Amino acid sequence: MPELPPDDPIKSRSFANPILIAFFVLLLCVSWAMYQEFVGLRPWRGYQNEFASAYSAYLQKELRARDAAEKTVSSSADYQKLVANLNQAQDAATPKDTAIEKQIAVVDLQRAAILHAFQTDRSLVGSLIYDYEIVPNTADYKSEKQSRLKDVLDAEAKTYSVDWPDESGKTTSRDMNYKQLNDGFNQLLDKKAQLTASEGDANKPVKDAQDALDAYLAAKLPGLNSTQLKGLLNTVQSMDVTLVQINVNPPGHEINDVGGVGLTDRCQSCHVGTNPKYVPPGFVLTKADLGMQKSNDAPFSSHPDPDLFKWHPLDTFGCSPCHGGNGRALSTVETAHGRYEHWLWPLYYPENYEAGCQQCHSADAWTEHAPALNEAKMLFREKGCIGCHNYSGFDSQADQLQDTIREIASLEKEKDTDNQEIPQLNKQGDQAPDNATAQKLYAQATNLTVSVSKIDARVEQLDELSHSLQQEVKRVGPDLKEVRMKLNPTWIPYWLSHTWNFDPTTKMPQFQLQPDEVQAISAFVWQQGLKGPALDKQPAGDASKGKDLFNSLGCLACHSIGRGSQQTGGDVAANLSRVGEKANYDYLVRWIHDPRVRTAPYDPYLHRDLTPADYAKKGLPFVFDLQHSTSPVDGHELVVQQQTIMPDFRLSWEEARDIASYLMTQKDPGAHYDQASYINDPSLFDKGRTLVEHYGCANCHEISGLEDAARIGTDLTQEGSKPIERFDFALLYTKAQDGILPDGKHLVRDGQSSAWYDLKGFFDEKLADPEIFDEGKYKPDPMDRLHMPKPNIDPEQRDALVSFLLGSTESTLPPSYQYLPTDQRKYIQEGWWIVTKYNCIGCHQIDIGQKSVLMGLPMYQGDNSIGLPPVLTSEGARVNPEWLKSFLANPALSATDTDRDGVRQYLKVRMPTFFLSDDEIRKLVLFFEALSSQQEPFIPEKLAPLTDQERSVARSIFTSPAAPCLKCHATGNLAHDKNATAPNFLLAGQRLRAPWTERWITEPATIIPGTAMPSGLFVRQGDRWVFNGPLPAAAKQYTGDEADLLTRYLFEMTPQEQSMLTGRTPSAPNSGSSSAKK
Amino acid sequence: MWGDWHQLWVIISAPDNIPIVAMLVLVPFFTWYAFHNALANDRLIAQLEADPQLARTHHRTTYPYNSRWERELHTNPFLMRKELLAAVIVTIILMIWALTLNAPLEEPANASVTMNPAKAPWYFLGLQEMLEYFDPWIAGVIIPTLIIVGLMAIPFIDANPLGNGYYTYKQRRHAVWTYLIGFEAIWLVLVSIGTFIRGPGFMWYWPTQTWDPDRIEFNVNQNLDQVFHVDGTWLAHLLPSSWQSSAPLIAKGLFGIIPMVVYGVLAALFIHWICMRTEYSRKIYRKMSLLQTVTLYVFLITMLFLPVTIFLRLVFRIKYIWETPWFSI
């Protein structure tokens, strides 16, 4: 046994030290927790402090600059004069002002003097009246009633002694009874109101002078003035470091309420610069301003597009509903931006900011302030994504049509069964054992008869609807049924395998096809093509005339021509610089003459093209167009037009031949095509069909036998809400998580290396090259490969499309945040779908700030811009909607003289016929009206007819040398119209709206800046417009509004009047005759 | 892909895996510590057995002893101060843990997005792992029940009066081994497999092998009867014609009993052999009541069945040993 201490070691050993240390450590832990709570998890405190100091420094700098600038301005003579004016006005106003002030003071005193007595008396009398009133008005209470009435009268008669001050400051004692008090009090109130008003009048010159001074300063020194800057500086310097929070929930809901969205934004706690309290609206703050341009950690810039806050008020929208991110988690940048694994709504990267718009603006085809999103939506349609992928809201007509056709088919079936059942029921009724049963059966039969007739009515309606829909359904790619008439067979395989070589800007994606697949597809398409009836042979045209026409008609709004840097024109339709290599001249002529002409009508109920034989059986001629669109076989609507958006330019055959001849010269001289004898090999047919179905060719092209092919792609309507697990990264899964791109490079986003295992990453890579997801996969059967071809888009377009897809979500925001207007804005929303569908914006400017394709072409620059199609920003206010309807239906405005533009015959560019459906026309008219905030329905203003005297005044204005109207406006006289640049007045009456016309002739530049129509023809005199030019004395007598007069005159314009006037006006600048004859 | 150390780190550093990682350190430590104590006691026992004289006078603990010292101490403060210290230290550990690691919070629950792998909390991963080897009703219901009942039965079937209240290995060899096998070799190993080895699709990934959600594994698990080609053809001849179509089922059912019985007998013999190894254990064995003996055997046989089955599955790809229409083992 070792030596043991006598004292018990357990007892004697002190635990003080370990416990002390433990508690000390615990204390440290608690302090750590405190630190975390107040600093560690609250990095925004640091940001706010940093911002306050940097921003104060900036403001001080600004203030100094401002002070200096203000000094300069204040020493200028103009300023001095204005200040002198102000002082003078003040001096003049001051005595009056003081006098009135004095009077007001007296009134106030008087009011105060009687106030107490008045209030006391009023309440006393009031209570006595109450006591009187509650006594019943019967005989029993008569005496009491009277005594109470007496009380009231006594109280009213009772006088109060009031110390009444007068203007000299003396007080006199007055005895006032109830009535006097009451009246006196009201009189005093009136008097004070009067005095105050007169004080304002007296000060008006001062105010005007001050306004003038302010206006001068605002003009000379825009931005915040030094006082405002000082105020701002004060605010910033005394900035309260605090959490800034926006509760993004429907009104009345707290953060975590049921019914709320649970969104709380604290973004402004770090992004201090977006807080209007510190950076007022209109004041732009950048990192550079704060001297932090190089910092990656300076979230202080103000919002780059503060206009957005007009429609998205910060206090209801916050930041994260649009931008994504975890708006409430401020512990780190990563968590706040939601860029961690488990947050479903990460912050969008800058290139995808507009994804946020799409969440609520998915019903828009065109969203203001979202150019990339608008481009993406155009691309989604133009590049044919919509062919294979369903997206709710996009080109739903094809689906609607399918539904309609299906419904008609099923109704017909129902009708057949009903028709068979009716006689059976009647027979059963005849044989029924008793009358009640018989009646029941007869009634059933009768009901069926009625329902059959109802079916007929419904079918009729559906047929009508499908007529409209057939007009609206468009396909992305050309009709391949006519491939034999249209194309050079050797070209087809070349195109399939070298799509982007042939046309680097084509909308056709590049399919990754094996040579045998190319052959099979070519053979199938060729053999499936229509073989007749044969095309008319066309004589050759004049290519040089054709070139002029091509360049001037407006073809370039959609088509482009030239290669590389030479390329001009739009990208909605094909580049035509090699069209001569592939096309058949005869077909091309027909196409240009009317692109909607079909070789044979397609019957969607029989699922085949109709032949002349089908028509002959019913004794009908083989004629099919929009007026003859019913099938001779089943009576339903046919496809009678080509499903292309290419409009009809109403050209003569000769013009069509000229253009076609020109286009046939567009060839690459070095092009070489291999023989394609296999194209007629029937053994390739089946394989080709399988491939065509596999790749969904019929989703974009019309192909015989596959007209009703269903979309093969995924529905993308809510693609952005799909969980990441649903995306097949295939063998790239690990690479995506490690941030290694398919090309082996490391992904960098926002300056930081990043993984791409997210939706953005998937969309990016899928759109860049869909094939990579097949890479390394064992797919011996080519049919197992992914269907998606490589879309022809540049990286910028890809970013736009990715934003679009990211924003395509099942929004978690309440429905009230969705942009689904029910007022006029709904018409705008609907109209944009049509405007973008037919590429109206290729020729016209419709939205302020939007540029048409033609506006960018070299041939319309500078003075030549006079040749551009009209600007339509105020179209709804300009024209009569009834007229617009007829114009859209037939822009020639004539059934016979179609080779022209109905309004602007002087323009070389021509408004073509789009064969819009009734519904589309209706929507477009409403769209233009809504865009100009016009009331619907349109009721034209009643214009007073002109008196003879008025007519002569108007005539003298119209023909005044100061208003050479007919110098530019067309008259219908060919010689005169050669140099015309504006429409004929004869159209005005039916075409225009009077109020707009009046505004137009007075201030055209405010409606369409840069217009050729001169401003200043009229000047404002008092409340009327007066012609700004010499007028004969008789006309000068006229006292009415002369702009109104001229408008009425124009609306009454007749050809006789016009021809009478043409003799009197210099008709064209070079016509020789000078000033007007009187 | 092998050698993916990042993957291993991801697994180990997952906040919810910290406890099992800690257990992998703590359990060996405490095992060592228990043995450290036990062996000290064993040495004392050996010393006392060698010297009966000393045994009569010795205070019989390994802790320091002085007869003048009080045999019992006041709880306050001598125990309480230690408890206080322990509480403070636990609080410190807890706070540091809570300050450095955040409790996991993933996406909001979504029944349409399956987690891959979908794992139970770590302490139930042993059971989830067992699901791989047994039908759910065994792994999820029978085995947990048996574990609980078995644990509760321990005091009643352990007839050894020695080692009551002190660590010892020598005097409770069988008991100690049983627990070590049951708790550490089976339970903790299963939990560890469930945590570290099972990846997407609950497939087997060796450490440093990359977890790949697209991995496809081909395993043919056969029933033992298939290995032996039991298809009931010979049985069909024996049965009345009306029963012939169910011959394969009957044959399988009957065949399955054989390995079960064989295993039962072998395991029982093995246990019996263990129990009979020393004079003392024989003595205890004799002392046990029939019920005690039977219970002991049943539980031990069942417990040993787990590693055997797991071994058969992992190495020989045996799915069921005994398959009947109603249940399969």
Next chain:
Amino acid sequence: MADESGENGRKTGLLDTLKEKSQELGETVKVKAREQAEELKKPQETQLYRAIFRIKHNDEPRNRALSTLNNLFFHIHPAKVNRDATRYSYTWGMGGITFYLFIVLVFTGVLLMFYYHPTKVQAFRDILYLENDVPFGRLLRNMHRWAAHLMVMAVWLHMFRVYMSGSYKRPREFNWCIGVLLMVLTLLLSFTGYLLPDDQLGFWAVTVGTNMARATPLLGSQGPFGPQLGMTSYNDVRFGLLGGSIVDANALLRAYIWHCIAIPLIASVFMGVHFWRVRKDGGISGPSPVMLESEAKV
């Protein structure tokens, strides 16, 4: 003196008296304050202390014993314990730690309950709220979570220790059984808490966990003999556990009630029995003197 003075004098006299009295008072206060301060040096001597702890604070054995016995919280301990049972080396402290963690969990749990609604709409949001908004909310949640894990570990290690030291043997057999049940309750507590954040982790863990219940023999829709007894996924034991055929709002509510009310209550009762039996069975089991084979009564 004051009486004799004139008007002024009387005034002066009054002032003097006042001054005198206040000086006296000042002295007394000073003395008393000093006494009070002296008393504070020995807080155990104060009336307050005695009122609370009932016993005098001095180092007499009796008072030491009483300090334990007279205290509601301490008297789960005996007044005296085996001297070596105070050693960590023997007990590892795991039982006490488990109990302490239980208290920590109750404490943090109650605080968490203030912020948590067991509904599908709010549960997840409440966790976000706790994480980002509530002062110390994140710490609170982390501590609750990790304390739960620690408790499971401590329970296992406690069991390991009890087994290794043979402490389940007579007369503590029953207490061991209680202990096993407490361990099961601990696991269930932890498991039910897993679902409450209503996130993917909890959802799928509970889905996997409760799917096993489907296979319960006789009572599960997919268990042996279950379908024969008419069990479907709409009436089996899993349905009972979840309050539905899928893990949904009802499951959340049930998990919440089990987690916050039912299991803690049951566990507290068992804990009471457990501690009571520890005391009744003679305190902590050891370290007992070693026995020799020859002494064993076999």
Next chain:
Amino acid sequence: MNRKFVCWAAAFVLSAAIVGCSKSSNQSSSEGQSAAPAATKTVDMATAGSISGVVKLDGAPPKYKPINMSADPYCVKANPNPVFPDEVVTGDGGTLANVVVYVKSGAEGYSFPTPSTPVTFDQKGCMYTPHVVALMVGQELQVLNSDNTTHNIHPTPADNREWNKSQPPNAPAITDSFARPEVAIPVKCNVHPWMKGYFAVLANPLFSVTAKDGKFEIKGVPPGTYTVEAWQEKYGVLDQTVTVAASQAATSDFTFKAQ
């Protein structure tokens, strides 16, 4: 397996038995129902008798104003003399025309062939001739238009199917038949609102329509006792029980009371 099969087989047999049983019982019940009206006996013309008699009106017939046909000039032209409504047409001594007399009950046991001769119903002078026609179920009705104006024939039955067909001048006859007995179906012309007629559809051919002399005769009546009913559009019905002996003529007179 075998046991299972036996079980199934037993269940099948049992169910088949049940189905079979129920089916047979159904059949018997429906037969029972239809058995009552189903006639099996044919009339032996050798023993058939007849019922005849006169229908009179007791009291003065109502006074009618002439019909105003100015709506259709043709009708005015076609009727130079005033035309009176033919609701109640009496002959000398109060004999009543256009009364349908028919065997209402008692002949259910016999099956009668449907007469193959069609009944004609003409439109002449913008009036129906005859005013009342009687025909048997299934017997063909021919509607003629002798007028040079367009009529439409619109029977408005209660038990039969309603129809409404237009008949321009010189159009072929409209033929139709009625499936269910009904006395009597009003017929109208929507073009000429005054035109009214009746189709009496009867279950057997034992009927007769009185002429202006009020006489009727029902032939081919097998011996037996019958309820004979007389129907007049204004005065309703009168019933009489008549016994016909073999090859004998029974008489039965009806007198309607003028209201």
